[in-house]
Amino acid sequence: MKSLWSDTDAQNTVESYAPQGVNADLALRVYTTRLLGGDPALVLHGGGNTSVKTAVTDLSGADTDVLCVKGSGWDMATIEPPGLPAVRLEGLRVLEDRDALSDEDMVALQRQNLIDPKAPNPSIETLLHAFLPHRFVDHTHANAIVTLTDQPDGEDICRDLFGERAVVVPWVIPGFELAKFCSDAWRAHSGIEGLILSMHGIFTFGETARDAYELMIDMVSMAEARLDDGARPFLQVKLPADVASVAQVAPIIRGAIAVPANDARDTQRFILHHRTGDTIRHYVDGADLGDYGTRGPITPDHVLRTKRLHLVVPPPGIGDLDGFAENLRGAVDTYVADYRAWFEANNARVGGDKTMLDPMPRVVLVPGVGLFAAGKSAGDAAAAADLAEATAEVVTVAEAYGRFTPLDGEALFDIEYWSLEQAKLNKTSEKPLQRRIVAVTGGAGGIGLETARAFKAEGAEVALIDLPGEALEQAASDTGAFAAAGDVTETGSLEAAFNAIAETFGGLDILVSNAGAAWQGDIGDVDEEVMRTSFELNFWGHQRAAQAAVRIMQAQGTGGALIFNVTKQAVNPGPGLGPYGIPKAATMALMRQYALEYGAHGITSNAVNADRIRSGLLTGDMIASRSQARGLSEQDYMGGNLLHREVEARDVARAFVHLALSRATTGAVLTVDGGNVAAMMR
Numbered sequence: 110m111k112s113l114w115s116d117t118d119a120q121n122t123v124e125s126y127a128p129q130g131v132n133a134d135l136a137l138r139v140y141t142t143r144l145l146g147g148d149p150a151l152v153l154h155g156g157g158n159t160s161v162k163t164a165v166t167d168l169s170g171a172d173t174d175v176l177c178v179k180g181s182g183w184d185m186a187t188i189e190p191p192g193l194p195a196v197r198l199e200g201l202r203v204l205e206d207r208d209a210l211s212d213e214d215m216v217a218l219q220r221q222n223l224i225d226p227k228a229p230n231p232s233i234e235t236l237l238h239a240f241l242p243h244r245f246v247d248h249t250h251a252n253a254i255v256t257l258t259d260q261p262d263g264e265d266i267c268r269d270l271f272g273e274r275a276v277v278v279p280w281v282i283p284g285f286e287l288a289k290f291c292s293d294a295w296r297a298h299s300g301i302e303g304l305i306l307s308m309h310g311i312f313t314f315g316e317t318a319r320d321a322y323e324l325m326i327d328m329v330s331m332a333e334a335r336l337d338d339g340a341r342p343f344l345q346v347k348l349p350a351d352v353a354s355v356a357q358v359a360p361i362i363r364g365a366i367a368v369p370a371n372d373a374r375d376t377q378r379f380i381l382h383h384r385t386g387d388t389i390r391h392y393v394d395g396a397d398l399g400d401y402g403t404r405g406p407i408t409p410d411h412v413l414r415t416k417r418l419h420l421v422v423p424p425p426g427i428g429d430l431d432g433f434a435e436n437l438r439g440a441v442d443t444y445v446a447d448y449r450a451w452f453e454a455n456n457a458r459v460g461g462d463k464t465m466l467d468p469m470p471r472v473v474l475v476p477g478v479g480l481f482a483a484g485k486s487a488g489d490a491a492a493a494a495d496l497a498e499a500t501a502e503v504v505t506v507a508e509a510y511g512r513f514t515p516l517d518g519e520a521l522f523d524i525e526y527w528s529l530e531q532a533k534l535n536k537t538s539e540k541p542l543q544r545r546i547v548a549v550t551g552g553a554g555g556i557g558l559e560t561a562r563a564f565k566a567e568g569a570e571v572a573l574i575d576l577p578g579e580a581l582e583q584a585a586s587d588t589g590a591f592a593a594a595g596d597v598t599e600t601g602s603l604e605a606a607f608n609a610i611a612e613t614f615g616g617l618d619i620l621v622s623n624a625g626a627a628w629q630g631d632i633g634d635v636d637e638e639v640m641r642t643s644f645e646l647n648f649w650g651h652q653r654a655a656q657a658a659v660r661i662m663q664a665q666g667t668g669g670a671l672i673f674n675v676t677k678q679a680v681n682p683g684p685g686l687g688p689y690g691i692p693k694a695a696t697m698a699l700m701r702q703y704a705l706e707y708g709a710h711g712i713t714s715n716a717v718n719a720d721r722i723r724s725g726l727l728t729g730d731m732i733a734s735r736s737q738a739r740g741l742s743e744q745d746y747m748g749g750n751l752l753h754r755e756v757e758a759r760d761v762a763r764a765f766v767h768l769a770l771s772r773a774t775t776g777a778v779l780t781v782d783g784g785n786v787a788a789m790m791r
């Protein structure tokens with residue numbers, strides 16, 4: 110590990126923040142915090158924090174000594190000055206005289222001492238920073254330190270390695286007690302340059318930003334030098350010749366770890382993130398994965414994202430996916446029963462007032478395929494995957510060095526069921542479609558874009574399916590959706606798009622089958638080729654998408670929703686529009702057939718009958734010519750309905766969302782046309 114310190118970059122950072130009134134101390138604090146945060150071997154997802162002791166002018170105009178310490182919710186790699194809120198130093202230091210302080214009181218006192226009352230909560234490790242006298246204090250959860258301290262004699266190894274330079278502190282839960290422990294350690298050995306926190310990480314400190322940072326790099330490098338990071342210690346398992354693909358396995362896992370409910374619509378799903386690579390495969394393909402892979406987390410705070418134990422399952426063969434699914438469900442049942450027993454035993458120990466969290470695993474290790482991590486959003490799942498990948502790296506090196514021996518038992522319960530975490534439970538409400546995955550065909554068009562926005566607003570993960578190219582990429586980047594390139598008129602191409610969605614999010618809950626285009630011709634002499642081309646898109650495109658969707662939904666076994674975009678022509682045909690309306694009428698029948706055959710699987714099937722929407726099908730030129738032909742203004746033409754208002758793409762998008770949320774509606778058509786008696790369903 111090399112120091113990335115650059116005098117030029119440091120100076121540039123100071124100069125760039127000076128106009129905003131940020132002093133040099135804080136600017137340099139931002140600079141080295143980012144250097145530390147940018148290295149995943151040092152810091153992952155909240156696993157670290159930094160501080161500087163400086164002076165600021167408070168709201169009353171007085172100069173005040175403060176601790177600027179990392180605030181919760183900020184990522185060290187991208188931190189800005191507001192991510193290091195200033196806390197009155199004196200208000201924190203007086204707490205050192207206390208014998209005990211609850212986490213709730215500690216958080217309240219930290220907030221009470223904030224210079225800016227709107228600032229984020231200062232880190233849970235704030236008091237540790239405050240009690241040390243050094244101006245710059247750096248803290249990371251460096252993999253190499255965790256690897257060494259996860260050995261049976263880890264503390265001795267570190268004492269031997271760092272000698273007089275650091276004090277080794279045993280595991281103590283972060284908060285007031287750990288802060289006291291560390292400040293006592295420093296008082297007893299005031300020449301030290303750092304603290305090694307067993308199974309947790311490392312603190313280094315100095316008078317300048319550069320000193321504290323370079324001590325961190327130096328001491329972590331010493332730990333790395335003890336280890337062999339090219340190690341490949343695991344005997345590999347023999348895999349089946351036909352290992353299943355990520356797209357085949359992911360929906361089965363996603364269904365198996367969904368938390369069941371009485372009404373399938375209330376099933377609590379997860380978004381999955383798949384991860385693989387040389388180190389991960391060596392780890393998950395190890396013959397003894399069931400041993401080293403299930404001893405516990407490399408550092409206790411992982412339990413908040415990954416639970417105490419990862420789930421290990423046998424390798425899936427393509428020829429026996431049903432057998433894999435059955436084994437997996439059995440493994441999940443055992444995991445849940447063990448979790449419940451673990452919770453009950455520990456809850457009794459602490460007084461019985463904790464609320465049990467969902468018992469599902471967050472990391473599933475699949476030989477031959479890699480690891481899957483689960484979260485309540487794609488971002489959460491990716492964060493859990495980062496921790497799981499770090500676990501594979503650390504355990505591999507730890508097992509090559511000696512024996513991976515993590516903390517287990519009560520300490521892990523105390524972290525997962527931390528009072529501050531429990532207090533968040535009732536405050537965080539999820540959006541109605543959070544944890545759901547929706548695919549939208551014709552995703553790059555006007556209705557597709559509005560549909561992506563509408564589903565995103567309800568919390569869903571959105572995948573846009575459309576022909577590969579600039580329009581799709583642009584639509585995805587405009588809406589924050591995933592671009593799944595595929596052609597609904599080509600079975601192989603469309604399947605590839607659905608596979609990409611399953612690989613990215615773990616499965617699918619909602620299909621908005623929206624791709625379409627209009628063809629015209631008098632029915633008595635229209636070219637057969639025109640009819641066939643229209644059928645290919647306006648009927649077969651829907652059937653292909655629906656087939657691919659129900660295949661994934663059935664692998665999950667948690668229901669789903671199919672929503673088809675049909676047209677007024679399917680209900681109320683117009684002259685010359687047969688080539689468009691007839692396949693759409695067939696699609697309406699298709700919708701009903703899916704409702705009939707998949708209702709028992711909890712899959713609803715409905716349609717939206719939209720009319721006269723400005724889009725690729727009804728362009729500005731067409732609107733101009735049609736309104737002119739009828740002697741109407743464009744406004745009167747577009748608003749020629751019972752409500753006298755133009756129907757917009759976002760009205761259609763809202764109807765899709767409505768049907769996705771609807772619990773007891775299947776086989777129905779929802780009309781979105783502003784009111785047209787001739788097109789009313791009967």
Ligand SMILES: [Zn+2]
Nearest residue numbers: 156157234310
């Ligand atoms: Zn920490």
